[in-house]
Amino acid sequence: MQGIMESIQTLCSGDHGNEGFMQDDEDEEEENGVGRLTSWAELLGFGLAVFSEAIAPQLQCFCDRTLGFAVGQGGSREAWIKAVAMAMSLVRKAVKKGWVGALAPAARVMSQALSTASEPITLDIPVPFKAHKVETPSVTVETSAQELTNFFKTMFIMRRMEIAADSLYKSKFIRGFCHLYDGQEAVCVGMEAALNDKDCIITAYRDHCTHLGRGGSVLEVFAELMGRKDGCSLGKGGSMHMYNKKGGFYGGNGIVGAQTPLGAGLAFAQKYLKVEGVTLAMYGDGAANQGQLFEAMNISALWNLPVIYVCENNHYGMGTAEWRSAKSPEYYKRGDYIPGLKVDGMDCLAVKQAVKYAKEYALQNGPMVLEMDTYRYHGHSMSDPGSTYRTRDEISGVRQERDPIERIRKLLLSNNIATVAELKTMEKEAKKEVEDALSKAKESPSPDSDELFTHVYRKGYGAKAYGADRKEVVVKLP
Amino acid sequence: MFEALREGLSEEMERDPKVCVIGEDVGDYGGSYKVTKGFSEKFGSWRVLDTPIAENSFTGMAIGSAMTGLRPVVEGMNMGFLLLAYNQIANNCGMLHYTSGGQFTIPIVIRGPGGVGRQLGAEHSQRLESYFQSVPGLQMVACSTPYNAKGLMKAAIRCENPVILYEHVLLYNLKEKIPDEEYVCCLEEAEMVRPGTEITILTYSRMRYHVTQAAKTLVDRGYDPEIIDIRSLKPFDMYTIGESVRKTHRVLIVEECMRTGGIGASLRSAIMESFWDELDGPIGCLSSQDVPTPYSGPLEELTVVQPHQIVTAVENLCGKK
Numbered sequence: 001m002q003g004i005m006e007s008i009q010t011l012c013s014g015d016h017g018n019e020g021f022m023q024d025d026e027d028e029e030e031e032n033g034v035g036r037l038t039s040w041a042e043l044l045g046f047g048l049a050v051f052s053e054a055i056a057p058q059l060q061c062f063c064d065r066t067l068g069f070a071v072g073q074g075g076s077r078e079a080w081i082k083a084v085a086m087a088m089s090l091v092r093k094a095v096k097k098g099w100v101g102a103l104a105p106a107a108r109v110m111s112q113a114l115s116t117a118s119e120p121i122t123l124d125i126p127v128p129f130k131a132h133k134v135e136t137p138s139v140t141v142e143t144s145a146q147e148l149t150n151f152f153k154t155m156f157i158m159r160r161m162e163i164a165a166d167s168l169y170k171s172k173f174i175r176g177f178c179h180l181y182d183g184q185e186a187v188c189v190g191m192e193a194a195l196n197d198k199d200c201i202i203t204a205y206r207d208h209c210t211h212l213g214r215g216g217s218v219l220e221v222f223a224e225l226m227g228r229k230d231g232c233s234l235g236k237g238g239s240m241h242m243y244n245k246k247g248g249f250y251g252g253n254g255i256v257g258a259q260t261p262l263g264a265g266l267a268f269a270q271k272y273l274k275v276e277g278v279t280l281a282m283y284g285d286g287a288a289n290q291g292q293l294f295e296a297m298n299i300s301a302l303w304n305l306p307v308i309y310v311c312e313n314n315h316y317g318m319g320t321a322e323w324r325s326a327k328s329p330e331y332y333k334r335g336d337y338i339p340g341l342k343v344d345g346m347d348c349l350a351v352k353q354a355v356k357y358a359k360e361y362a363l364q365n366g367p368m369v370l371e372m373d374t375y376r377y378h379g380h381s382m383s384d385p386g387s388t389y390r391t392r393d394e395i396s397g398v399r400q401e402r403d404p405i406e407r408i409r410k411l412l413l414s415n416n417i418a419t420v421a422e423l424k425t426m427e428k429e430a431k432k433e434v435e436d437a438l439s440k441a442k443e444s445p446s447p448d449s450d451e452l453f454t455h456v457y458r459k460g461y462g463a464k465a466y467g468a469d470r471k472e473v474v475v476k477l478p
Numbered sequence: 479m480f481e482a483l484r485e486g487l488s489e490e491m492e493r494d495p496k497v498c499v500i501g502e503d504v505g506d507y508g509g510s511y512k513v514t515k516g517f518s519e520k521f522g523s524w525r526v527l528d529t530p531i532a533e534n535s536f537t538g539m540a541i542g543s544a545m546t547g548l549r550p551v552v553e554g555m556n557m558g559f560l561l562l563a564y565n566q567i568a569n570n571c572g573m574l575h576y577t578s579g580g581q582f583t584i585p586i587v588i589r590g591p592g593g594v595g596r597q598l599g600a601e602h603s604q605r606l607e608s609y610f611q612s613v614p615g616l617q618m619v620a621c622s623t624p625y626n627a628k629g630l631m632k633a634a635i636r637c638e639n640p641v642i643l644y645e646h647v648l649l650y651n652l653k654e655k656i657p658d659e660e661y662v663c664c665l666e667e668a669e670m671v672r673p674g675t676e677i678t679i680l681t682y683s684r685m686r687y688h689v690t691q692a693a694k695t696l697v698d699r700g701y702d703p704e705i706i707d708i709r710s711l712k713p714f715d716m717y718t719i720g721e722s723v724r725k726t727h728r729v730l731i732v733e734e735c736m737r738t739g740g741i742g743a744s745l746r747s748a749i750m751e752s753f754w755d756e757l758d759g760p761i762g763c764l765s766s767q768d769v770p771t772p773y774s775g776p777l778e779e780l781t782v783v784q785p786h787q788i789v790t791a792v793e794n795l796c797g798k799k
Contacts, residue, residue, distance in 0.1 A: 233579035237579060238577075261566065262539070262542030264539045265543040266545065273548070295535035299539065455579065455580040456575070457617070458575060
């Protein structure tokens with residue numbers, strides 16, 4: 001606490017390099033105004049819990065951005081200092097414009113900065129990496145209390161969401177196919193910790209949690225699963241077709257393996273348009289035997305595309321175990337000339353480390369394969385009981401020994417980041433969030449009938465012609 | 479015609495840096511039908527991409543990059559090879575705009591030569607119009623003259639929807655004078671080849687030339703056919719066709735597609751459904767036989783519609799003169 005107060009005072013006295021957080025040009029008087037902040041910091045540092053929650057939504061968004069910025073930068077001390085600087089500038093702007101209510105969100109950022117430790121924690125990954133034609137990354141990973149807490153919260157929300165989807169399917173709110181991701185949450189949560197918004201993800205049909213990780217909301221997922229208007233694809237996609245253009249999530253694909261060439265195409269576009277990002281083309285152990293995967297690997301290695309092929313190996317391709325479908329179940333080696341890493345997919349930190357390493361590699365040298373050793377508790381889809389091809393003992397064994405949420409829980413407790421009571425509160429909040437989203441989604445209406453024909457074609461392209469609906473302008477042929 | 483296609487493609491690539499060409503041997507080799515000759519030197523190897531022989535994956539790649547905003551032009555060395563990419567075209571290309579709720583558009587152009595050539599054998603004489611016509615979300619056009627080849631190529635590249643541009647192997651060496659100034663054809667409009675009053679003959683691609691040849695004989699015998707090149711295979715230009723049917727009251731469709739499930743079959747039922755009251759007789763449809771294209775020359779000629787068959791069909795529909 002003392003250290004952070006000192007650093008805030010340092011920053012307020014203008015000894016820091018203030019790069020670009022103050023976006024207003026009118027902040028020239030910042031040099032003069034900075035001296036006043038010292039007293040603001042002291043004020044805010046002590047009276048935080050008193051401020052009310054009700055503030056304008058835009059300010060809510062600014063504060064979420066601040067938090068997100070700090071967490072996204074790895075929750076390091078420097079990042080938190082920068083985040084606090086941002087919050088300070090908000091307060092100053094707000095006070096200038098008379099928005100006293102801005103103090104509450106700024107205060108919340110401050111309180112979280114003060115209460116949750118931002119110092120880095122170094123941990124060792126218990127299960128070592130296995131490498132093919134590349135060096136293994138270090139088993140020591142740097143994380144922070146905030147990051148671990150976020151892992152816990154996000155994974156818990158995902159788990160509750162998938163379990164809720166299970167009961168929705170059984171009560172016939174969800175029809176068709178529903179492929180659940182519980183057990184595999186560590187993969188998508190760990191990945192997000194190493195990526196940013198310039199990166200793209202494309203995956204197969206087990207995409208509810210990946211959609212959430214890329215910025216979707218639980219309401220969107222539930223509404224889409226039930227085929228309602230508020231779904232992310234307006235109810236027209238369903239379980240297997242969730243997309244989020246802003247978040248860089250390209251779906252959500254039904255046909256096994258067809259997303260891998262699409263992923264190579266996304267990486268091609270990133271290289272063509274000179275965007276400093278990578279594409280993660282995810283597929284399963286079942287899709288690993290598809291020819292188009294190897295075709296895509298060949299082209300991406302030939303043209304050095306920044307694509308990372310992530311094989312989520314849950315050991316069963318629907319009902320067929322991996323030893324029955326693949327001659328070589330070492331999927332990280334099957335890229336042959338493409339280097340690969342085998343990662344413990346039930347450990348968020350291992351996944352984060354591997355993806356970080358692979359991203360650096362891919363931006364320099366071209367494709368890489370990551371095999372995530374993970375497990376799904378449910379069957380392949382809701383119509384599969386999941387016990388005809390594997391024993392219940394196996395499932396409960398994995399749940400006891402390798403469950404990703406329990407692992408993070410143990411880390412939080414053993415590193416004194418949270419108490420049992422605090423974790424219970426977080427769990428309750430997560431359950432409530434999921435339940436609220438579920439009830440809101442149930443109220444959402446079905447799409448209107450004329451939505452059947454929208455989005456089949458895109459009308460008009462600005463040249464001397466018109467779209468598929470011929471009621472518009474006519475072109476005269478010579 | 480290949481020069482017209484080349485000009486159209488080149489102009490669009492100069493106009494928009496996001497247009498790129500993906501295909502087998504399009505770069506250094508110049509394209510198997512010389513459509514992309516000289517492009518590699520002009521635009522660089524990153525805009526004219528030579529791929530390995532992996533149609534499924536490079537079509538998938540083109541679709542993936544189109545999702546981010548690039549405008550790839552995929553060349554199938556022969557349309558028949560695109561059957562390997564059918565999954566990507568049907569499931570991803572046509573459907574992504576719909577299943578993502580309008581978030582992504584796929585401004586891709588898939589082009590290549592198809593149709594029955596000179597004794598190329600069964601697998602290299604595929605007509606894919608019939609296979610792709612029921613995929614929702616795609617637009618299909620068939621070019622037949624250098625003029626409309628260039629115009630349709632430019633329009634297809636500028637269009638936000640996925641477009642399949644069907645060229646014909648035997649039409650690449652056609653010569654025609656085309657305007658110097660820039661022009662774009664309309665993707666959804668049909669072309670009036672010869673106005674007439676007695677019978678509407680609907681055709682596209684190479685069969686246009688068989689029809690015009692038959693028309694010479696028909697005019698000599700006193701008939702007055704109206705010939706329309708439908709150009710847009712999906713969606714059909716029902717407006718132009720309808721105006722023509724209202725004038726002539728008789729329809730003959732001449733196509734190179736297979737008899738079963740071909741473009742003619744769909745067009746026939748569409749016309750019957752919309753213009754039943756205008757018709758004086760059944761709609762005739764001349765298509766290729768339902769056989770794999772044989773290698774032998776005379777047999778191959780029997781598979782496709784020949785001008786004398788068109789003359790006989792018109793005489794049967796209109797009555798002898």
